[in-house]
Amino acid sequence: MASFASMKIDELNVLENSLNDRLDKFKRMNLNLNMSRGVPCTEQLDIASDMLNLINKDSSFKAEDGVDCRSYGDLAGIPEAVRLFAGMFEVGLNEIIIGGNSSLNLMYDTMLRAMYFEVVGSEKPWSKNEKVKFICPVPGYDRHFSICEGLGIEMITVGMTPDGPDVDEIEKLVADDDSIKGIWCVPKYSNPEGIIYSDETVTRLAAMKTMASDFRIFWDNAYAFHSLSDESKQLKNILSECKKAGNPNRVFIFGSTSKITFAGAGVSILASSEENIKLIKKQISIQTISFDKINQLRHVKYLKNIENVKDIMKKHAAIIKPKFDAVCDIFEKELSGKEIASWIKPNGGYFMSFNALDGCAKKIVAMAKEAGISMTPAGATYPYGNDPHDRNIRIAPTYPPLDELKTAIEVFCICVQIVSIWKHKKDNGGIKC
Ligand code: PLP
Secondary structure, three states: OOOHHHOOHHHHHHHHHHHHHHHHHHHOOOOOEEEOOOOOOHHHHHHOHHHHHOOOOOOOOEOOOOOEOOOOOOOOOOHHHHHHHHHHOOOOOOOEEEOOOOHHHHHHHHHHHHHHOOOOOOOOOHHHOOOOEEEEEEOOOHHHHHHHHHOOOEEEEEEEEOOEEOHHHHHHHHHOOOOEEEEEEOOOOOOOOOOOOOHHHHHHHHHOOOOOOOOEEEEEOOOOOOEOOOOOOOOOOHHHHHHHOOOOOOEEEEEEOOOOOOOOOOOEEEEOOHHHHHHHHHHHHHHOOOOOHHHHHHHHHHHOOHHHHHHHHHHHHHHHHHHHHHHHHHHHHHHOOOOOEEEOOOOEOOOEEEEEOOOOHHHHHHHHHHOOEEEOOOOOOOHHHOOOOOOEEEEOOOOOOHHHHHHHHHHHHHHHHHHHHHHHHHHHHOOOO
């Protein structure tokens, strides 16, 4: 198909009419399809359901160290869970805390503690400074931005490259502004672009000179095990790199089993240097006596070891990959050659990033909504919900069944084309839309 830019207004009008006919047909179906969040589908959740049978009233509730998992104790996690997750996230046994049901919760609390108490090496709580700023690679994860927004932390955006966030830019920013206290990173299958940070990016983030001596990297490794194919690029170990560079306390690593076992009912982790973990344990002990160790025990029995985790994730990929493939096939069929959109097909994670023509994303999402398709709001991938180009849309293909997903994406592509035609007509013929 010809690019829209090369088409005459008459040709665009004909095409618009036929697209409107297609859209009307879908509207008459009263669709109600949800592609707004990266949620596991029921079939995928079912994979872990056997985990619920691994503990019952006749089980031994004793952890390896003799602690009864039904009672208080082992604030940093039962030893077998510590060993399993330390192995999975490639850190030492004294460099990890096994938390509750949500890594986002750990991130929020970690930020709060830095704001109102201290991090190792800080002269005062961050909030006692006139300004606190955080670097936010964009497009990025809306809930990270909400944490900053809620706590009054100013967000500075930097662009993403195929190797991760633009480190040249980051190095310049952090070198001479001590109010920049940290950066959000989703280093593997970034949300939403699915990018894995290159070795060089990891090393430079770990080693860069920061004016703030208490600068922290919030390393949200939510998709550490979520490859869709066998050839997964390895992510360099950030904690080792920080240690090598003489910045051992620079990174807080987060992860969870939300998308390995049950979303919101899994186990989360916070890993960091021994010194950081020691302080955090002290701080957390005010907040809780211990996390849910029965869930930890259940997870250890179910996940067993890293090899088994990888096997489980292959079962997930068998469900998820056809969904990503279907989205890409429909994009290809409906949109390629028209020069109205670009997208990245990731090798893992939960999302795809879609760029429409500038100024079109909000209209596309609104039009899709009218046709019964809920997408992540346009702008959500930017701080304050403000995409300066109004072009980025996060696609979340994991939840709907394949048939529904195909319908939703077809409707979405029709909307993309209609709104792009409006833009071309407006730019070229002065026609109001
Ligand atoms: N981090 C990222 C990058 C995510 O995409 C998500 C969920 O979509 C989360 C964290 C939430 O993790 P949890 O369920 O462990 O709080």
